[in-house]
Amino acid sequence: MSIFNSISKKISFKDQAFKLREDAILDATTRILGDKGFDLMTMDDVANTVGISKPSLYKHFKSKEDLVGEALIRLIDGAIAYMAQMDQQLSSVQKLSTLLEWALRVRLEGGLPFLPSTSASVRAMLMRNMTYMTRILKLNSQLEKLVLAAQKEGQLNAQLPSDVILFSYYSRTCDPAVDYLKQYSKMSDDDIVGHMLQVAFQGFRTSS
Amino acid sequence: MSIFNSISKKISFKDQAFKLREDAILDATTRILGDKGFDLMTMDDVANTVGISKPSLYKHFKSKEDLVGEALIRLIDGAIAYMAQMDQQLSSVQKLSTLLEWALRVRLEGGLPFLPSTSASVRAMLMRNMTYMTRILKLNSQLEKLVLAAQKEGQLNAQLPSDVILFSYYSRTCDPAVDYLKQYSKMSDDDIVGHMLQVAFQGFRTSS
DNA sequence: GTCTATAGCTGGATAGAC
DNA sequence: GTCTATCCAGCTATAGAC
Numbered sequence: 001m002s003i004f005n006s007i008s009k010k011i012s013f014k015d016q017a018f019k020l021r022e023d024a025i026l027d028a029t030t031r032i033l034g035d036k037g038f039d040l041m042t043m044d045d046v047a048n049t050v051g052i053s054k055p056s057l058y059k060h061f062k063s064k065e066d067l068v069g070e071a072l073i074r075l076i077d078g079a080i081a082y083m084a085q086m087d088q089q090l091s092s093v094q095k096l097s098t099l100l101e102w103a104l105r106v107r108l109e110g111g112l113p114f115l116p117s118t119s120a121s122v123r124a125m126l127m128r129n130m131t132y133m134t135r136i137l138k139l140n141s142q143l144e145k146l147v148l149a150a151q152k153e154g155q156l157n158a159q160l161p162s163d164v165i166l167f168s169y170y171s172r173t174c175d176p177a178v179d180y181l182k183q184y185s186k187m188s189d190d191d192i193v194g195h196m197l198q199v200a201f202q203g204f205r206t207s208s
Numbered sequence: 209m210s211i212f213n214s215i216s217k218k219i220s221f222k223d224q225a226f227k228l229r230e231d232a233i234l235d236a237t238t239r240i241l242g243d244k245g246f247d248l249m250t251m252d253d254v255a256n257t258v259g260i261s262k263p264s265l266y267k268h269f270k271s272k273e274d275l276v277g278e279a280l281i282r283l284i285d286g287a288i289a290y291m292a293q294m295d296q297q298l299s300s301v302q303k304l305s306t307l308l309e310w311a312l313r314v315r316l317e318g319g320l321p322f323l324p325s326t327s328a329s330v331r332a333m334l335m336r337n338m339t340y341m342t343r344i345l346k347l348n349s350q351l352e353k354l355v356l357a358a359q360k361e362g363q364l365n366a367q368l369p370s371d372v373i374l375f376s377y378y379s380r381t382c383d384p385a386v387d388y389l390k391q392y393s394k395m396s397d398d399d400i401v402g403h404m405l406q407v408a409f410q411g412f413r414t415s416s
Numbered sequence: 417g418t419c420t421a422t423a424g425c426t427g428g429a430t431a432g433a434c
Numbered sequence: 435g436t437c438t439a440t441c442c443a444g445c446t447a448t449a450g451a452c
Contacts (some may be wrong), residue, residue, distance in 0.1 A: 018435095035328065036327070036328065036329065037247075037327050039245070039247035039248060040247060040327070040329060042426085042427055042428080043427075043428060043429080044426095044427070044428095052436080052437095053436070053437055053438080054428090054429080054430095054437095055429085055430070055431090055435090055436075055437070055438090056435070056436055056437075058428090058429070058430080059435060059436085062429095063428080063429080064427095064428070064429095119244070119245050119248070120243065120244065121244065121248060154414055155413070155414065156412050156413060156414065157406075157410070157412060157413060157414050157415055158414070159406075159415070160403060160406065160407065160412070161393070161395070161403065163388075163389065163392070163393055164385070164389065164393075164403045164404075164407065165407070165412050167384075167385035167388040167389060168383070168385045168404075168407050168412070169412070170384075170385070170388075171383050171384050171385045174384070175376070175379050176375075176378075176379050176382070177372070177375035177376045177378070177379045180371075180375040180378075181371070181372065181375060184371070185369070185371055185372075187369070195368060195369065195372045196372075196376075198365075198367075198368065199368070199372065199373070199376050199411065200411060200412065201411045201412050201413050202365070202410070202411040202413055203407070203408060203409045203410040203411035203413075204364050204365060204368070204373050204376065204377070204408065204409050205363070205364060205365060205409050205410055205411075206362055206363065206364065206365050206366070207365055207367070250444085250445060250446085251445080251446065251447085252444095252445080252446095260418080260419095261418070261419055261420085262419095262446090262447085262448095263417090263418075263419070263420090263447090263448075263449095264417070264418055264419080266446095266447070266448080267417065267418085270447095271446080271447080272445095272446070272447095
């Protein structure tokens, strides 16, 4: 092994460790965000959970906004990746259903709802984040195409404006009913997901 | 007019003014809560909006928790009162639909979604508020009866556990899709309400 | 009962030693 | 790059004058 290799390996190790720590930070952030939300999540929370000090945290992410933005970007990227690897034979409505199922499972396993939109100030913060916006717009345009196609195919209600369906679809990924069912019913995660999909696509009414 | 009358009138005036100011405070609280949420709403916000000083605010409500609790109690009472004056000839599902419509209109006019539950800490705070809990449980038991009756009548999907329907019903009153449609679509409030009801009861699917 | 002023605390962000 | 120690802004809540 040459000196050159040895050095490059050392750097690589360091980078790897750095990357690992960054992932650990983002994992912690994700969990805490899902738990307490943006306003109540403190940088001390994150630092303590990861087991590093606050200034070290700031070496990785320059602000709370930045940190949360990165965590959400990772989430959106996960959704985009999931879409990409999905069986392309599926119909539009099947794709929408499968992605919603994935999002609900991510949430039930302690992840985040994408669309942290309940707060206007958080929404404003994210809209200032260019990287985040680029990603979310990419995902959005894919979903919009699926909705329009499904309406054309007669699988989704064509009487409804497509944005009503699209916004409602997003809302289902962060539906508080999931939390309540998780906490107050004895239902399994599978049952919760199944029922939520049923309600989203068929509503409360008797399905014919 | 006797002296006695005059005195009693004066006291009555004072009480009336006090009550009016209290209502103004609750109105402001409601608006700000709907706008920024609990965490970001400050007592200064409320005091400034009403046009009084912060210590005066504390003469009316002993803490922020107390203030927010009272605002939410007023909201729940509104819902209960609305239920009570509804045409009792309506079917269970019609009652549920009418109440949801009312809740959505209240929200669109700047009011609050009931179920401020997105945050676990706010939920915990409310559960410590006995008056609030009493009211919410009263409303909840009425709604639960309606859901069960509607399922029995074959108007709501009897395959679904009733708590899935009930929790989802609550969720629809605070569905973020409403905010998005209000902000990004050119839709009238009536159209938004109509579409949200359609999506809640029939889902995204083509209605038969 | 209303105000001005302020106590007391929390949390985001940083200085500076190592 | 990591820590300890700290700054500073902003918030809830209250003391004390009028």
